[in-house]
Amino acid sequence: SQQGEEDPQALSIQEGENATMNCSYKTSINNLQWYRQNSGRGLVHLILIRSNEREKHSGRLRVTLDTSKKSSSLLITASRAADTASYFCATGTGNQFYFGTGTSLTVIP
Amino acid sequence: SQTIHQWPATLVQPVGSPLSLECTVEGTSNPNLYWYRQAAGRGLQLLFYSVGIGQISSEVPQNLSASRPQDRQFILSSKKLLLSDSGFYLCALGPAGTYYEQYFGPGTRLTVT
Numbered sequence: 001s002q003q004g005e006e007d008p009q010a011l012s013i014q015e016g017e018n019a020t021m022n023c024s025y026k027t028s029i030n031n032l033q034w035y036r037q038n039s040g041r042g043l044v045h046l047i048l049i050r051s052n053e054r055e056k057h058s059g060r061l062r063v064t065l066d067t068s069k070k071s072s073s074l075l076i077t078a079s080r081a082a083d084t085a086s087y088f089c090a091t092g093t094g095n096q097f098y099f100g101t102g103t104s105l106t107v108i109p
Numbered sequence: 110s111q112t113i114h115q116w117p118a119t120l121v122q123p124v125g126s127p128l129s130l131e132c133t134v135e136g137t138s139n140p141n142l143y144w145y146r147q148a149a150g151r152g153l154q155l156l157f158y159s160v161g162i163g164q165i166s167s168e169v170p171q172n173l174s175a176s177r178p179q180d181r182q183f184i185l186s187s188k189k190l191l192l193s194d195s196g197f198y199l200c201a202l203g204p205a206g207t208y209y210e211q212y213f214g215p216g217t218r219l220t221v222t
Contacts, residue, residue: 033210033211035213040197040216040218041215041216042113042199042201042213042214042215042216043153043199043201043211043213044213045210045211045212048209048210088152088153090211095141095158095160095203096155096158096168097143097155097203097211098155099145099152099153099154099155100152101151101152102151102152
């Protein structure tokens with residue numbers, strides 16, 4: 001299966017701290033994406049990193065990709081209470097996307 | 110900009126009853142369309158995807174089917190619901206190609222009783 005797995009499953013931090021979550025996957029990919037899901041809502045795309053890229057930044061987000069280890073990490077710096085959500089990685093090849101099991105992040109004000 | 114509509118938002122159905130969930134999109138042409146299911150507290154499972162009218166690919170054998178009668182309409186159906194069909198159903202669209210993100214609809218929460 002191409003489905004990724006996020007680690008940790010749950011993470012609780014204080015506002016202002018950094019949050020790091022990891023994603024591991026099993027097969028070759030063309031790109032890896034991170035999404036956020038607020039409780040009971042649809043997913044929102046955060047960032048896409050191509051298989052030939054190693055690091056990408058978007059605002060307070062930093063994503064790394066290590067294709068040799070088949071892993072990616074998402075770093076959220078200076079977290080805010082509004083960052084409380086579930087975060088999923090998704091691997092894509094062509095027309096298909098496979099999502100991981102998600103990390104539930106709680107940011108305590 | 111692209112918009113995805115899903116209805117109903119919530120649905121409670123008895124076991125053995127039929128199901129029809131509809132997804133329509135605006136602001137794009139010839140998108141790839143997807144149906145995902147999310148069990149409580151779990152990740153997303155890709156159920157079906159479509160690259161065009163009448164073209165459906167199924168990811169897992171199941172009690173569900175999908176159809177795409179129009180370019181911007183994607184329907185998820187079942188003839189007889191099972192308890193295990195309960196979940197949060199999400200429709201998504203993505204431009205054809207490799208390096209594009211998906212856009213998700215608001216979802217339908219289905220409870221089979």
